[in-house]
Amino acid sequence: MAYLADDIVHMIHYLAMKHSYDPATLEKRWQKFWEEQQLFQDTAIVPEGKKKEYLLFAFAYPSGSGLHVGHVESKAALDILARYYRMQGKHVFFPVGWDAFGLPAENYAIKTGVHPAQTTDDAITTFQKQIKRIGISYDWKNELRTSDPTYYRWTQWIFLELFKAGLAYKKSAPVNWCPSCNTVLANEQVVNGECERCGASVIQKEMNQWFFKITQYQDELISGLDQVDWPAPTKQQQLNWIGKSEGLSISFPLMTAPTNHSCSTNSLYDHPYQHTLQIARDFYLSYLQGKQVFSPLLDDVVLLTRSFWNHLLEKDRKQSQVLFRLYALPKVYNLLSVAEGTLQYSKGNDTKKHVEFWSWQAEIEGVRVGVTVRSVNNTHKHLYSITWLSETENFSNKQKTAPSPADQSLLRQDCKNSVLQRDNFVNHTTIMEYLSMLLSKTPIITLKAWTKFWETVYGVTFLVIAPETFEQLGLSEYLAQDLQQKVADYINTAKNKTEEERAVDEKNKTGVDTGLKAQNPVTGEFIPLFIADYVLEGVGTGVVMGVPAHDQRDFAFAKKYNLPIKQVVSYADKALNIQVKNGERAAEQEGILINSGQFDGQEAWGEGKQNMADWLVKEGRAEWNTTYKLRDWLISRQRYWGTPIPIVYDPDGKPHPVKEEHLPWTLPTDVDFKPTGESPLRSSRELQARVERLYGTGWVPEYDTMDTFVDSSWYYLRYTSIDDNTHAFDAKKVQSLLPVDLYMIGPEHIVLHLLYSRFFTKFLRDQGLLDFDEPFVKMRHQGMILGPDGKKMSKSKGNVINPDDVVDKFGADTLRMYEMFMGPIDADKPWSTTSVAGVYRFLSRYNSLVRQALDYNSSTSTKKTLPSSSLQKKLHQVGLKVSSDIPEMRFNTAIAALMELVNEWQTEGQELSLGDTVRAALLIAPFAPFLAEELYSLLPAGQRKCKSVHLEDWPEFSPELAKEDAVIIAAQVNGKVRSELLVDSSAIDNQTLIEEKALMDTKVTHWIDGKTVLKVIYVPGKIINFVLNTNEGA
């Protein structure tokens, strides 16, 4: 008796064990099995006739904290696809690698002295272990890491290709500098203008650095987006980053002096001579060449011309237009008649006498002119001799010897006939005064203000220029003496500020008046030019037009510096109009143009805007100008743990590429990690010795390393060819496997990494190395997994879920499946500790149901027909849904369907046939690979074609078997559901029958009785709707 009882207990225990779900043991077993079998070592070339799928997970930095649940989500999603596509017979390329260079390891080294290589290696080992534990079917054979010399050798090679193509160049640029840590900071390390580590104020420091000319491809980086299947917001962000913007560059001539400048000869000589000359020459040449010269002074010129004209001899007056012009423009007198490139200029250096002497010659429209000017003893009394020569003459100042007697007489003859002879000078003072005035009104330079709101150009009452732009244009030399220091101080202060410090609110904006005057090109008014650090060098042209009446920021600035406010748009809102008129506020709304000359009365943003643009362009006062926000890519990092820049400098400091035979240009190991403010590579003796040995004494290496974004811009190419020692990548393999069919990437990487990768692809294509334009054909994002509290996981908040803990408790299948079940893959969603258990329950049930079904089918009594086909129907319905959901990455709904299957299966009295049980076992293989493998191993030998479920063919599901026999059709009255009709599937196209059936239903007729049915709408298989005359009985 006791024996029997024991036996029964044992048997019960055995049955319980047999059907129980024990993920810990089975997952361990199958993980080992897969590793031994090397199931997923895909060869690189796609076999003939097979479709390929290149599935790519965003390159990961092996951080010390190990695998995160967020990593699991996207890895699991791709793994489901990988396993599904393999079962469909596709060639799946699913590689893994490590973005191994980077800051955290180096910072850790500074703190602890542990070498980054060691830290990184340890971290990778941890990641590998964790990834294998959750059953990601990577092709481990093609694993790579960027810190490996066999990899970065080719990163360096690409750098050199860019260098040879002129797309890698060096220039001075500001970097973030922490004066307390004495080091360069990456942008991410600057938080609110302060060093993230020590809190000191970050300053900008100029350094000579390497850039990649990504702007070369800016237009293609825009147009290429049409070729790819990416989420629209991602494309939009790329576009925003490139920031292409159409606008007008309006020309504002800049003068040295205000309009009421008193005309004196002295003021003329206050101007640097070169400048005077330049203005005069340009102006005159333009005039002679028949170019349209925009000057408010043309009338003045003519006036003066007339007075001149009176002094001309009768016969000269009849002479050619050329001569007329020559006489006519007073500025020709001394300074203006110099043609391009023929200036002969010398300046006496006799300090005793203070003799200054200039002479030059020019040929203008066939007339050769020679001019000599002397200034003696700084008296401003100038001696002029101006001659022109007949066409046969060959006068040249260069001739040291005097002209021949015959020539001299010819010359003399000409001069006699000329009003320009010294004796014929009308009035030297008049000329100089004129010239002085002209100078005060003649542009030093034309400032171009870029704007999108040109319709308000009549309201421009001042200009603002960025400090850097002011400096680059060399405008400081035109400043009045008393302003020079003030302006220089302002510029210096501005340059030391960070972007954040420069971004202050409206009231605190600063600026400085330069005293220079620009001319509003449409009103002719002279307006002040301010320098202000709120204007940024890189935006537009670095010059902004100030329209205080219609721009809030300009308004605040005008109020602060007491600048005039001029309304040029009128509004329907009278109160608003009065406010603007009284200078109480700026109005930025649409309105009607006023005070805008010929454009008065037009809609500011409608025809007025269009007409104004056309006119400005036609008049040559503005030009269309497309600006981009995208800047060239600064790749220099004053850091150790990165790819060394393969450049050496000769003793003159000229950069030379490292010779190809010296690649990889290895990262030295003998460096100091102390933050000295200099690139750590400077401390390497080995590197210095290497350069001198290979290139010569006095040569020095480049000490900076590359931005790690460079490493990650081409890794997807290298995956195909990690063993290739002669090429960055094997053209055949790349052609076979690329482009990437699906790129799974976190939304945090969508701008820079993608832009840089696309740039590299386009560059390598132009080098003839690739035959496609875009590297990532399709891209999707995984959302962020939030902590159970709905907030971003972080150690400090204590809401971090560790995937290892979940695997320990529920197994890897549960972890994977739960993360897929949480919601749409691209949505952010909070972790729910209790929901995980629900998924575990599901897998546990799935496990026992399949086992029960196998028992059932193997028992001798199963020859009988199955009691119900509704379960089979469900299986096929679910199978079809899962098959279509997986490629769409709708894993959450696929899993929901599987759960429905389990619910149905669990109802009593139903069982699946052996064939359908096999289908059920295969169906979960992509989601729960361990459990599926376990269940597969339990199948009768005849049902197993392969050594692994993951090598099996995806089961077929029959739409025929999935078809419902009867459908429920909703019966509506006026769109409200009143009843449900059970209709045989075969009858769903028979509207009359369904109508009759509905009208037999009292729940329906109750609402219809006594009213007129206007029409009946029938949607086959869905609804039948009776539309009543609603007026009746209402």
Added chain:
RNA sequence: GCCGUGGUGGCGGAAUUGGUAUACGCGUGAGUCUCAAAAACUCAUGGCUCUCAAGGCCUUGUGGGUUCGAGUCCCACCCACGGCACCA
């Protein structure tokens, strides 16, 4: 401020794209098993100071509109999240 995304039960989320809103899971309640608990299983579960009940009415951020019919389309607004931001 600009650009983008979204707003559905107590919670995560479904909804074949204009056709029965709330699938699936969690949670909660009741029950089965148990000395008890846990686990597991079964049933119920949007709201209503309408109703004994059958049923009725309301409900997809708010307010309008189109339609026989709107979570889905159109207009206006509110809120949340993400990105950019002195952008001229």
